[in-house]
Amino acid sequence: MSTVTEARQRFKLAGRVRPRFWRMQNVRRTVQLVFLALFVMLLAFTVYPVRSPITVDFFFRADPLAVISTFIASREVVGVLIPLAAAMLALTLVLGRFFCGWFCPMGTLIDLSDRFVVRRTRRAAGAKGFPQVKYYILAALLVSALFSVQVAYFFDPFAILTRTVVWVLFAPMALLGRMVTESPVVADWVPSLTQIPFIPETQPHYRMNLLAALLFAGILALGLVSRRFWCRNLCPLGALLALLSGWGIVRRQTASDKCIECHRCDRECKMGAILPDSHRYLARECIYCYNCVSVCAPGATSFPLTLRREGFETATDLNRRRLLGFAALGALWAGITVSDIGAKKAGNSPVKASSPFRIRPPGSLPEEQFLQKCVRCSLCMKVCPTNGLQPALTEAGIEGFWTPVLVPRIGHCAQHCTACGDVCPTDAIQPFTAAEKKYLFIGRAYIDRSMCIVWAQDKKCLVCDEHCSYRALHWKVVDGLRRPFVNEYLCTGCGECEAKCPVQPVAAIRVTTLGDLRHLTREAQKRFYERHLEEE
Amino acid sequence: MNRREMLQWLGVAGMAAIAGCSGRRSGLPEVSQKPLSTPKAEHLKRVQNIVAVASRGNAREMVERALRPLGGIDKFVRPGDTVVLKPNAAWLRTPEQAANTNPEVVAAVVELCKKAGAKRILIVEHTCDNPATMCFEMSGIRKVAEAGGAVIINANAEGMYRPVNITGAKALQQTQVVRDVLEADCFINLPVAKDHSATRVTLGLKNLMGIIWDRQEWHHLGVHECIGDFTLAVKPHLTIIDATRILVTKGPKGPGEVAHPNQIIAAVDPVAADAFATTLFGLKPDDIGYIMHAHRLGVGEARLNRLSITRV
Numbered sequence A: 001m002s003t004v005t006e007a008r009q010r011f012k013l014a015g016r017v018r019p020r021f022w023r024m025q026n027v028r029r030t031v032q033l034v035f036l037a038l039f040v041m042l043l044a045f046t047v048y049p050v051r052s053p054i055t056v057d058f059f060f061r062a063d064p065l066a067v068i069s070t071f072i073a074s075r076e077v078v079g080v081l082i083p084l085a086a087a088m089l090a091l092t093l094v095l096g097r098f099f100c101g102w103f104c105p106m107g108t109l110i111d112l113s114d115r116f117v118v119r120r121t122r123r124a125a126g127a128k129g130f131p132q133v134k135y136y137i138l139a140a141l142l143v144s145a146l147f148s149v150q151v152a153y154f155f156d157p158f159a160i161l162t163r164t165v166v167w168v169l170f171a172p173m174a175l176l177g178r179m180v181t182e183s184p185v186v187a188d189w190v191p192s193l194t195q196i197p198f199i200p201e202t203q204p205h206y207r208m209n210l211l212a213a214l215l216f217a218g219i220l221a222l223g224l225v226s227r228r229f230w231c232r233n234l235c236p237l238g239a240l241l242a243l244l245s246g247w248g249i250v251r252r253q254t255a256s257d258k259c260i261e262c263h264r265c266d267r268e269c270k271m272g273a274i275l276p277d278s279h280r281y282l283a284r285e286c287i288y289c290y291n292c293v294s295v296c297a298p299g300a301t302s303f304p305l306t307l308r309r310e311g312f313e314t315a316t317d318l319n320r321r322r323l324l325g326f327a328a329l330g331a332l333w334a335g336i337t338v339s340d341i342g343a344k345k346a347g348n349s350p351v352k353a354s355s356p357f358r359i360r361p362p363g364s365l366p367e368e369q370f371l372q373k374c375v376r377c378s379l380c381m382k383v384c385p386t387n388g389l390q391p392a393l394t395e396a397g398i399e400g401f402w403t404p405v406l407v408p409r410i411g412h413c414a415q416h417c418t419a420c421g422d423v424c425p426t427d428a429i430q431p432f433t434a435a436e437k438k439y440l441f442i443g444r445a446y447i448d449r450s451m452c453i454v455w456a457q458d459k460k461c462l463v464c465d466e467h468c469s470y471r472a473l474h475w476k477v478v479d480g481l482r483r484p485f486v487n488e489y490l491c492t493g494c495g496e497c498e499a500k501c502p503v504q505p506v507a508a509i510r511v512t513t514l515g516d517l518r519h520l521t522r523e524a525q526k527r528f529y530e531r532h533l534e535e536e
Numbered sequence B: 001m002n003r004r005e006m007l008q009w010l011g012v013a014g015m016a017a018i019a020g021c022s023g024r025r026s027g028l029p030e031v032s033q034k035p036l037s038t039p040k041a042e043h044l045k046r047v048q049n050i051v052a053v054a055s056r057g058n059a060r061e062m063v064e065r066a067l068r069p070l071g072g073i074d075k076f077v078r079p080g081d082t083v084v085l086k087p088n089a090a091w092l093r094t095p096e097q098a099a100n101t102n103p104e105v106v107a108a109v110v111e112l113c114k115k116a117g118a119k120r121i122l123i124v125e126h127t128c129d130n131p132a133t134m135c136f137e138m139s140g141i142r143k144v145a146e147a148g149g150a151v152i153i154n155a156n157a158e159g160m161y162r163p164v165n166i167t168g169a170k171a172l173q174q175t176q177v178v179r180d181v182l183e184a185d186c187f188i189n190l191p192v193a194k195d196h197s198a199t200r201v202t203l204g205l206k207n208l209m210g211i212i213w214d215r216q217e218w219h220h221l222g223v224h225e226c227i228g229d230f231t232l233a234v235k236p237h238l239t240i241i242d243a244t245r246i247l248v249t250k251g252p253k254g255p256g257e258v259a260h261p262n263q264i265i266a267a268v269d270p271v272a273a274d275a276f277a278t279t280l281f282g283l284k285p286d287d288i289g290y291i292m293h294a295h296r297l298g299v300g301e302a303r304l305n306r307l308s309i310t311r312v
Helices: A001-016 A024-045 A066-074 A079-095 A098-103 A104-115 A131-148 A157-181 A184-189 A192-196 A209-224 A229-234 A237-245 A264-268 A291-295 A320-337 A339-348 A367-373 A377-383 A419-423 A432-441 A453-457 A461-466 A496-500 A521-533 B003-021 B038-044 B061-070 B101-117 B130-139 B141-149 B203-212 B215-221 B223-233 B270-281 B291-297
Strands: A388-392 A405-407 A443-448 A473-478 A481-486 A508-517 B051-056 B082-087 B120-125 B151-154 B161-167 B174-178 B186-190 B192-195 B198-202 B240-247 B263-268 B308-311
Touching: A001 B263, A024 A098, A024 A104, A024 A157, A024 A291, A024 A377, A024 A473, A066 A079, A066 A131, A066 A237, A066 A367, A079 A098, A079 A237, A098 A104, A098 A237, A104 A157, A104 A209, A104 A229, A131 A192, A131 A229, A157 A209, A157 A377, A157 B120, A184 B186, A209 A229, A229 A237, A229 A521, A264 A291, A291 B051, A377 A388, A377 A419, A432 A521, A443 A481, A453 A481, A461 A473, A481 B101, A496 A508, B038 B141, B051 B061, B051 B270, B061 B101, B061 B240, B082 B101, B082 B130, B082 B203, B101 B120, B101 B141, B101 B186, B101 B240, B120 B130, B120 B141, B120 B203, B130 B141, B130 B151, B130 B203, B141 B151, B174 B223, B186 B203, B198 B203, B203 B223, B203 B270, B263 B270
Parallel strands: B051 B308, B082 B120, B082 B186, B120 B151, B186 B240, B192 B240
Antiparallel strands: A388 A405, A443 A508, A473 A481, B051 B263, B161 B174, B192 B198, B240 B263
């Protein structure tokens, strides 16, 4: 006892011990920042044409939650998604839940925000939050996936982060970048600067940006309650990894002879993983941030490689009733949101949940499989050079919330571009070549003659015909004027005519899902396309 | 004043500045094209009714020969000048598809301007297709610009435009024009001759739709009238029509049939150049609304018998 008192005295005199820089905490911070930088860099590289040293969907491939929920929902295993996700799971089995502490850029941002933006609250030791809830959320997501409805996107940290960066931050960053590179001074001085590929040439805008911003701000604001509140209590990916992290070989240990019972470690633990006695900890909650080592003045805490089986808890304390309740909630969600397609399959249903303007990117799977596969990562929206791919609001029903739809008035599907198929991590948009695009039918344009200034006002205009990349528009002289017509075998629904139509604010030529041939194989679509030859 | 107060003040001042700057620019005084220097203007008057047609050899030789009757490039480009070229690079099409100006012709003009001592050569285009960078890439224009030391101005942001009033216009009272065009010492129009679904053919005057911001409005106001009216406000000092290969069907974008007249037509009077170029398609100037409209406004001469057509 006397040694403890002495140690306490020494500690008080020494104030905060300044350890060496090369302590694990700083190594961890460096690694975190490297991965955050990589995350942002890969998003910057997600531009058309896609040329990236590392595949731009790296983080989604390394995201076991997104991968598993896609596999379950689509009842299909995509080979390319296995290696990284499996590696993450294996590493978690061996090392524990380091993913959240070292790798996850969302966690890194939450750390930064907890430290510099949100004022850290000094919680009384023991207020550990409610870590069970994340398991319940995970259960709900997986049950929903069992019913083929993907909701993981709403809680998946990488999807949240990508959405936030792309929808919210990308536009202002691009604006700033273009203000610099397009200012006359810079343009004359270093003309090559105007060619920077990371700055898109059309100012991007995403229509859900405010909602995405608020959701993310909310997650950061939860730091007011406790540090890493999201990771502790809500993150289903964290829950998945926590389930696998009871058997790691790196273990926290405290030397009882050195410990002075100051309890700084359990106050400083980001995850609230250290039990009040400072010696025992929750193995599933620890993310190996090494803060407890850094604050331990006597140096009692360490993380040795060990197979010892004491000093930690692996219990999750799940409440069976709640778990079943959340699982039922997942099933209910799946039942409620299942789209018109599901409803149609279930019976002869008149339900039409999605709108006639639910235009999908070319190469997209048939709607039902598409919805099962799409993880709403929004990479396709980031990469779309015309900014025409936008998060769906109601176009695709509730199940299709935030999936990509083409909004031709914002931007059309550019003729030679294959970018969305190139970047889609789950192949909800199957890769395609530029040559194939002429028969990847995603919709069809129709002319609203009551609005068309040629048909309704006898003015000279054939802008739709001028711009059509596929020669799907042609003119015939009707009442002495050249007036536009659409050829159904050539129109792919790319929306270029709608984008350029001079009629405002609603175009007189519009693309609808009529003529969307995604339910056919590419071969069959090609045969459909070839019918135009017979016409001529 | 402590730091916090200062930051608050700076924040408020910054927001006010941003709010002040973000208003529509309708209050700006409208601008007009930079007037020519006296000797240049006098020379242009002298060769006003000449239409030079070169039709032998490669693009470079033809461009050079077509400029001879007009006094050579030195009469248009003085040492230290800023030259703006307006080729057609509007479409995602390859040079062989003849929807854009032949890059060899552009290269030849860039080279001549460099020789004449131009300080800056800008290639301005507000493309029809997107992404614009792809248009410059596919059309081959970016490559020749880089090789010749010209700068491409991708005019796809409204901030690059200035409002121009048009006095005496029939349909178009005001429109926004690329600033660099208005400030150029020499503005050279480099259209490609093509079939066009809406206006029958597209030539020099029609090509100027690539230096204005709101093309959609022109279709509402009447596209032929607007093209004609616009020449009252902004005139190219030299028009060089690329007819090395022309798109004769399914214009302006194609792909359609390509013919090879292998000609270069050069003139100071934009209306005269277009009027002669209609004959490439077996048409008469009277067939094309915008040429006749510009002629009636007195911008130029569309009657072929009043022009001195010089074949070189």
